[in-house]
Amino acid sequence: MVVLLFVCVVFQADYHWLAWPRAFAEAGTIGAIADWYAVVALFRHPLGLPIPHTAIIEQNQHRIAESLGSFVEDNFLTPEVIIGRLSGHDTAKAMAEWLVKPANSRAIADVVADSLPGLLDGIDDEDFAGFLDRLVIPQLRTLDLSRVAGNILKVVTDGNRHQPLLDHGLEALELWLTTNAGMLKAKFSAASRYTPAQLDAYIVSKFVEGVIALLHEVVANQDHELRRQFDEALQDLILQLQTSRTHRRFGKTLMRDCLRHFRNGRHASALLNHIRTRVVAEVHRKQSIVRSIAADVLVSLGESLGRSPAVQQKLNAWWLNRAHQLVVRYRRQISELITGVVKGWNAKEASRKIEAEIGRDLQYIRINGTFVGGIVGVLLHAVTLLLSG
Template sequence: MAKHFADPVAELTEAPTPPETPVGLSVPAMSGDNERRRALRKMKATAAGLLILAAIIFIACVIWQKNAAPTWVGYVRATAEASMVGALADWFAVTALFRHPLGLKIPHTAIIPNKKDQIGESLGEFVQSNFLTGPVLADKLRQIGVSQRIGQFIAEPANARRLGDTIGAAIEGATEIMNDDDVQAALDSLIVSRVRATPAAPLLAKVIDIAVDGGNHQHMLTAALKGMAKFLEENKAVFRQKVSEESPDWVPNWVDDRIFTKMFTGVQSFIHDVSIDEDHELRHQFDARIKEYAEDLRTNPATAAKVDAIKEDVLSHPAVKEWSSSLWSAIKRNLVDLSKDPESPLRQQIEMTIMRFGTMLTTDDTLRGKIDGWVERALLYVVDQYKGDIADLISGTVARWDTVETSKRIELQVGRDLQFIRINGTVVGALAGLVIYTIAQLIG
């Protein structure tokens, strides 16, 4: 069967097109590919046009020289002939990078398709050796000024609002993926178990000390006395009825009234005196007793045990258990509601915090220097640990690309510039042919 040969002129001007059935992964398209394709097609047509022009001139000179032609025709013929040789040689060289010229599997042609994997490995090594290095990255980070740019960005209200939206969505998503039972158990362990494991007596003694140092215990006593006086006044009839019930039947009511009035007035007068007299003896006794109790809490195991028993009773109460079991549900519900509402106090606080932090980054040189240092150290650590993996990612990705499509894609990116090689070869070949022919004529 006769071997099919491609049309050389058509191949000279063809534009790269994606293969119909790629073997590997498709190479990602880039913006401006259509413009590059038109420019490549135009440059190929220009280079092919120069070759065709040289061929026409050469044929015309050959035909002319069959008759008596002027001497200068020989110079033009030599120029055109050398121009064709240069054009074809450079066409072959450029084409051999991307495919087999004329479909002939000549050794050392279709270099890019055949060497695609090696090119990917070399590219990965090149990036690793020349870009993923500490000095290069550190210098680039300092030029960028990461914290300065971040600060300027998040200090803008609109950007803070977008970040707030993102954080709100993240909060909502995080609450949805969490296992409620696990979170509830963690909260119970963190709060109830921690409270149960903490001795109550020393803590209560410390609270009493703080209250005494600030005189708050006397304020509490005053409030309690006033509350008691109000309580007695509001329930005066009840107490009077109780006196009547306890009094013998033979005692007249007017006697009960006088006795009750005298007792009730005396109690109210005593409470009033204590509540308004900051130097009252009862207050001094109260002060002494509460200090003694605080000391007893610290030193007497029996007293401490009683307080811990009270704490345990409180923690074991059904109301406390119900509160503990519903704690996460309430927190989760509030977080979700607040994260969805852009006008909620939580979202507004998040946005204000973001903007304040952005302002601090733009104005505080010390803070900015610290953050830039953290970012630099973190990035350099990651790159140092994983630069080999990054290089493998590059080489592996290139290795998985479809061979033919990769070749066409590379040609699309650099092929227009390579066509200048063909044009230069055509022009330089013509000049070289003219010079050589001229020298030959002079020698001859």
């Protein structure tokens, strides 16, 4: 614009029509300088001169911080805005669909499993002992150990679930007899000093063989008489554990003695260390049961939630209510956080970063201001000619 103005001034005497581009250049130059000044004054002192009401962002950082915090609080962190945005999204259904995917549930399970060692390390031994004394031990004192044992046995025996355990026990007994046949012969010979050693060995061998053959029969025959007798004895034991006052008193006495021994022996620290060791070892295993169970539980939770629209509706309602409470409770703290962060910025550095971030748009402001000024200059020149004519 300055170059154009200079050319027009030099040649206007010879070319009178240059009065029009001269008017454009004069006003455009003024507009360019004015917009340059206005833009620069927002961020710093023009030409480094401490002109009043310049470097506006730098000089008014605290006021801008307060205004920004209040603006966010009043226009973004309102319950109406937050709940309005969240209510249009079925969060429970989305969460169910996300959890059903094994990879997602596994990712959450990995995070939980990886955090367990750190959580356990952060537990103080005395705090753990106090937790046991206040919450766990009082519950154990009132526990009906006899009835619990009876219920556990009942669950195990329902549907003949205990039969594989019985088979395993019979196989273990056979292995013990086979392994310790020599010891049995020695004991029998020591108890029967007046019989020949060969006869003792023969009797013990036949006895062991007979018992093993009987064990084979019991394992092979699911309806064997010994199985029936064992089941009857087990059912009778379950009934006694669930109903007998004698067993109940014995269970309470046993529990009381165990708890007294636990407290007197200060085993809380040892228990916590044992839990830490086992959890760390389990978490770092390649096929971790903790990770697998947690992932399976999350997948099952997602499937159950996906099949229950009523639960989804309740969960969404709870989530929106909770979000409303959080917004009401913490909106002021978030606003103060924004204000504090902005106040803590270095004023000059913040102003420079804002200017650099806006960048190209500031250049267009200057360019547009130049052309707008030039157009206004031409219009004013035209009006002047009309009024003077």
